Amino acid sequence: MSETDYLLAIEELTVSFDGFKAVDSLNLYIDRNELRVIIGPNGAGKTTVLDLICGKTKATGGSIKFKNRELLGMAEHKIVHSGVGRKFQTPSIYENLTVFENLELSHPVGHSVFGTLTFRRTPEVISRIESVAESVYLKELLEVEGAFLSHGQKQWLEIGMLLMQDPELLMLDEPVAGMSPAEREQTAELLKKICENRSILIIEHDMEFVSRIAHKVTVLHLGKILAEGTMAEIQANERVQDVYLGH
Amino acid sequence: MKKFYENVLGGRSGSIGIIILSILLFAILPLALDAFRLNLVGKYLTYAFVAVGLVLLWGNSGVLSLGQGIFFGLGGYCMAMFLKLEASSVENTKIQSTPGIPDFMDWNQLTHLPAMWVPFKHFPFALLAVVLVPALVALIVGAAMFKRRVGGVYFAVITQALALILSLGIDGNQGLTGGRNGITDLRTLLGWDIRTQTAQYVLYFTCCALLIGAILVSRLVLSTRMGRLLLAMKDKEDRVRFSGYDVASFKVFVFCLAAAMSGVGGALFVLQVGFISPSLVGIVPSIEMVIFAAMGGKHSLLGAVYGTLLVNTGKSLFSENFPQLWLFAMGGLFIAVVMLFPDGLAGIYESVRTRFFSKGTKEKATDKVPAVNAAASVALAETGGKS
Numbered sequence: 001m002s003e004t005d006y007l008l009a010i011e012e013l014t015v016s017f018d019g020f021k022a023v024d025s026l027n028l029y030i031d032r033n034e035l036r037v038i039i040g041p042n043g044a045g046k047t048t049v050l051d052l053i054c055g056k057t058k059a060t061g062g063s064i065k066f067k068n069r070e071l072l073g074m075a076e077h078k079i080v081h082s083g084v085g086r087k088f089q090t091p092s093i094y095e096n097l098t099v100f101e102n103l104e105l106s107h108p109v110g111h112s113v114f115g116t117l118t119f120r121r122t123p124e125v126i127s128r129i130e131s132v133a134e135s136v137y138l139k140e141l142l143e144v145e146g147a148f149l150s151h152g153q154k155q156w157l158e159i160g161m162l163l164m165q166d167p168e169l170l171m172l173d174e175p176v177a178g179m180s181p182a183e184r185e186q187t188a189e190l191l192k193k194i195c196e197n198r199s200i201l202i203i204e205h206d207m208e209f210v211s212r213i214a215h216k217v218t219v220l221h222l223g224k225i226l227a228e229g230t231m232a233e234i235q236a237n238e239r240v241q242d243v244y245l246g247h
Numbered sequence: 248m249k250k251f252y253e254n255v256l257g258g259r260s261g262s263i264g265i266i267i268l269s270i271l272l273f274a275i276l277p278l279a280l281d282a283f284r285l286n287l288v289g290k291y292l293t294y295a296f297v298a299v300g301l302v303l304l305w306g307n308s309g310v311l312s313l314g315q316g317i318f319f320g321l322g323g324y325c326m327a328m329f330l331k332l333e334a335s336s337v338e339n340t341k342i343q344s345t346p347g348i349p350d351f352m353d354w355n356q357l358t359h360l361p362a363m364w365v366p367f368k369h370f371p372f373a374l375l376a377v378v379l380v381p382a383l384v385a386l387i388v389g390a391a392m393f394k395r396r397v398g399g400v401y402f403a404v405i406t407q408a409l410a411l412i413l414s415l416g417i418d419g420n421q422g423l424t425g426g427r428n429g430i431t432d433l434r435t436l437l438g439w440d441i442r443t444q445t446a447q448y449v450l451y452f453t454c455c456a457l458l459i460g461a462i463l464v465s466r467l468v469l470s471t472r473m474g475r476l477l478l479a480m481k482d483k484e485d486r487v488r489f490s491g492y493d494v495a496s497f498k499v500f501v502f503c504l505a506a507a508m509s510g511v512g513g514a515l516f517v518l519q520v521g522f523i524s525p526s527l528v529g530i531v532p533s534i535e536m537v538i539f540a541a542m543g544g545k546h547s548l549l550g551a552v553y554g555t556l557l558v559n560t561g562k563s564l565f566s567e568n569f570p571q572l573w574l575f576a577m578g579g580l581f582i583a584v585v586m587l588f589p590d591g592l593a594g595i596y597e598s599v600r601t602r603f604f605s606k607g608t609k610e611k612a613t614d615k616v617p618a619v620n621a622a623a624s625v626a627l628a629e630t631g632g633k634s
Contacts, residue, residue: 054489080491092486094479101475106490110472113500119472158486165491 013062024223040220054086085167091154095147106164136160152183272455289451291559296512298539298551300505306545309481314406318381320528322510326517329373330433355422377514385506393495414529429524544593
């Protein structure tokens with residue numbers, strides 16, 4: 001494979017589950033500082049693509065290069081250390097820990113067994129947690145246990161946990177699902193703010209929300225790319241209207 | 248110093264728990280019980296090391312091992328091998344056809360000490376082995392299973408199978424291990440007779456001190472970032488993994504720590520009871536130890552000690568009177584605890600404490616939710632206003 005300037009270069013990526021190709025010879029390139037949204041009907045393979053990038057699912061073939069380093073075959077935690085963060089579809093936070101502790105566990109220092117035993121809450125750690133909490137609208141709730149947060153706040157907390165890692169590529173699976181209109185608004189603001197020095201890859205169904213945030217949109221259908229372009233281009237695309245937007 | 252108080256002793260309520268347990272173990276029981284019964288308690292307390300380990304492993308990390316008898320046994324055998332060699336001096340064994348080797352080896356026509364036994368002539372080696380052999384076995388087993396993401400029921404069944412394999416292995420190699428009879432007739436530790444009453448008292452207090460030490464070490468571990476990580480792992484393993492942690496290595500670490508504690512328990516068992524046999528290694532003792540931890544409350548380090556003491560006292564009293572019924576009673580007890588009191592004695596204690604002793608904290612707990620919502624709406628209003 002050639003060297004590229006892209007932050008993420010996916011080429012000929014294929015995964016088949018018992019003969020069914022969930023992702024089929026996919027090529028996808030993400031620029032630095034780009035905010036890309038993937039849309040597509042159910043079963044198009046959107047979540048599978050994120051699973052493949054972060055190592056949750058093993059690919060059958062192809063290549064995923066992140067900063068020109070092959071991610072396929074790398075252990076999940078090493079992929080994270082190389083700079084990829086991933087938010088799950090259902091908010092995945094630690095219910096029994098406080099917001100502060102949730103964020104603290106995502107602090108990128110001291111992830112080894114020995115590191116966790118000797119980790120200290122230095123003033124730098126605390127101020128970093130506070131600043132992240134502020135950006136995800138949870139500053140007042142630092143001492144609250146995760147279980148008591150509303151659905152939307154849990155989504156924000158998980159985004160905050162990813163921001164703690166300061167990843168160069170942030171992948172979000174349906175970040176505004178189940179959010180109120182006001183919360184969606186705030187999330188759009190948040191995403192615009194945090195993509196200033198990183199790339200973001202988002203799966204989303206809410207077209208109104210997509211049109212507000214996306215730099216570029218990729219439409220996935222049956223594991224292949226159906227169309228790619230700006231939101232206006234996508235909305236004008238007849239094939240896209242046939243398989244997705246028309247419904 | 249303040250940090251030690253907060254982290255290791257667990258602040259005020261944690262220290263009170265430790266103090267009460269210490270008074271019970273160091274003062275009340277030795278004064279109230281005769282030497283025979285106290286020795287029995289000492290024996291039970293050696294199981295409590297395993298139960299404390301299980302609280303770390305099962306209660307705090309969500310990994311249920313049904314084979315902790317393996318590590319108790321390994322620690323016990325390491326200590327027993329040293330004691331047996333000391334008891335088998337040439338002088339003591341001069342009637343054997345090969346003097347200077349343990350009696351059971353002589354009965355099995357061995358004419359020299361097997362290589363595996365040779366380093367156990369040295370006390371420092373034996374002491375290290377008590378901790379390191381169980382930890383090393385746990386490291387190998389744990390790494391093999393956790394790195395392959397074997398967990399839950401599968402892990403429990405495999406550990407149980409390993410316990411069976413080890414007990415059969417010991418059983419089947421009579422010349423090397425003493426077989427089914429185990430290693431018996433242990434007499435002295437570095438020339439000090441461990442069978443006298445004074446020695447029994449000294450060993451009992453040593454056992455208590457080490458048990459408190461094990462609890463404090465566990466608390467220290469749980470007070471660090473590791474403790475919170477273990478909780479997080481139990482809740483959302485994938486989230487932890489995709490936050491950049493190698494989940495398997497943490498499970499291996501806790502498994503090794505629990506194994507090392509169990510090994511210390513096994514060694515203290517041998518010192519106080521004077522023998523070890525494969526019946527203490529296999530499936531039944533391994534499951535019993537899980538019951539001790541469940542009874543005490545699988546999240547509570549102190550509860551594990553009380554659970555162990557209570558179940559074993561019940562076992563002694565019950566089986567003295569109705570020997571056939573004990574296993575049924577134990578099974579029934581386990582089912583009852585799991586169904587009615589999933590948090591065991593510690594859970595009962597907590598609910599009684601909140602109901603009767605601290606009305607204030609109860610009110611606080613229920614106040615928490617509305618307070619959160621209020622704070623949340625404040626936060627929402629503030630940020631909503633800006634955008």
